[in-house]
Amino acid sequence: MRIERVVWTFDHHLQDLPWRSRTAGRRELRGNLHDTAADVGTATALRRLGSVRRLAAEYLAAEYGAQLRPAWSAGAVFLLAAVVFLTWLHDAGAAGYRAGVLAADPHATGTFHWSAVAYVFDGMTFTFADGKSTSTLGGAFTPVDYLGLAAGTVIFGRLWRARRTAEPAHAEGHEDDGRGRPC
Structure with a gap:
């Protein structure tokens, strides 16, 4: 053990x-x-x-x-943190818009559209009935978000360095000079 x-x-x-x-x-x-x-x-x-x-x-x-070597864990941490941040940003924006509609008219009735943050989130549609929000539609991540998440993951994780070597220096039958180079 x-x-x-x-x-x-x-x-x-x-x-x-x-x-x-x-x-x-x-x-x-x-x-x-x-x-x-x-x-x-x-x-x-x-x-x-x-x-x-x-x-x-x-x-x-x-x-x-x-x-410098690739760090898959650093890429994963970036990806998780970025998704959490974007989700928080989206929820804060939607809650703020909903609160703004109710501040303007506490008994709001109708359909209201939040255009969201350009290039970050799609717009959302809120349906109010006598001051109660009954449904929301939209608010998805845009392609720019997905490109940013992918690029950030690669950059923070240095994933472009992920490569396979033909024969590692520690393979059997190979000697090196102590600095990782074959003799």
């Missing part, structure tokens, strides 16, 4: 690697730890391993080099 905990902690630090590279890294670490544990014991094998975070950083450096 201790070996599996270390292997999955290692995998957690490799989230930015492509799936196949992560799987290969997990298998390699698991195999090496089981072999070493059979020789010297699990506790000693894990102690000799050192920092799992450092080991994962070395795998990432072997895959991507020293450059």
